[in-house]
Amino acid sequence: MTVDLSEADTTVSRGTEPQPRQLIVTLFGLYARGERNWLSVASVVRMMDHIGVDGPSVRSSISRLKRRNVLLSARHDGVAGYSLSQSVLDVVNEGDSRIFGRRRATLDDNFLVLVFSVPESERDKRHALRVTLTKLGFGTVAPGVWIAPAHTEREVREALGRRGLSGYVEMFDGRHIAFGDLRSKIRQWWDLDELSLLYSDFITTHRPVLRRAREGQLSDQAAFTEYVPMLTTWRRLPYLDPGLPIALLPHGWNGVVAEDLFADLNEALGGPAREHALKLIHQ
Incomplete structure (x- = not known):
């Protein structure tokens, strides 16, 4: 069965709270991997209750994730629970470096240029390619020509291979050497205005939490309640912004402020949140 990886990702929309299924994937990514890639149904319900999501919504979301092959039913010691499917676990493991180990290109770095051609008889593959490249943060130079910082190459290779799309693609390592202002081109290839608004929303919402x-105003439970939704919102932003050089971005790019804020939040909340989560998991 093909995994619908869109269920494992977070779609970022301004002014909306993370969906329960997105929060559940975050919980499994954070805490199931240290528990043999497994969480009991009861522990997921308890954790989601502390985030403010009721039991029926949790069970409905789990059922949807199971139908999408994101979660697989598994029993440990007679207890009902779920694990991330291997395909989704691979995505989560690979995502750690982009989410927690942020890398930003410089003007001296090359770009990864990707060209694809898909026969009309396989339009579904064309759609899958576009969706995948968008989720990986590629900019669109022209129809069938996409671009990203070169440091994403390994991640892109693995993602396309995992989805069976590499046979439709040619990849090149290149530089912009002439014609046109590259800063202006970047604004054409990426929607920087929308990305800046998303960063601004993140800063406005979560800066008071860090304060x-x-x-010392947050208990372990409060840290958990804040941390999981925060991470769920954040974990798509590094994909929308693949680490473009600061020199090519608008002056005072607020993505840098947002990245620093996330790093500080992760340091301040991650440990206490885990302590609280583990109590709920082993309750």
Whole structure:
């Protein structure tokens, strides 16, 4: 069965809260991997309840994730639970470096240029390619010509191979050497205005949380309640912004502020949130 990886990703829309199924995937990514890639149904319900999602919504979301082959039923010691499917687990493992180990290109780095051609009889593959490249943060130079920082090459190779799309693609390592202002081109190839608004929303929403954490106002439970939705919102942003050189971005690019804020939030909340989660998992 083909995994619908869109269920494992977070779609970022301004002014909307993360969906329950997205929060559940975050919980499995954060805490199931240290528990033999397994969480009991009861522990997921408890954790989601502390985030403010009721039991029926949790069970409905789990059923949807199971139908999409994101979660697989598994029993441990007679207890009902779920594991991430191997395909989704691979995506989550690979995502750690982009989400937690942010890399940003410089002007001295090359670009990864990708060209694809898909027969009309396989339009579904063309759609899958476009969706995949968009999720990986590629900009669109022209129909069938996409571009991203060269440091994403390994990740792109693995993603296309995993989805059976590599046979439709040619990849090149290149530089912009002439004609046109590259800063202006970047604005054409990526929707920087929308990305900046998403970063602004993240900063506005979560900067007060960091202040409260640093002032010692958050219990472990409160840290957990804040951390999981925050990470769920954040984990798509590094894919929409694949680490373009700062020199090619608008002056005062707020993505840098957002990245620093996320790093500080992760340091301040991650540990206490895990302590609380483990209590709920082993309750």
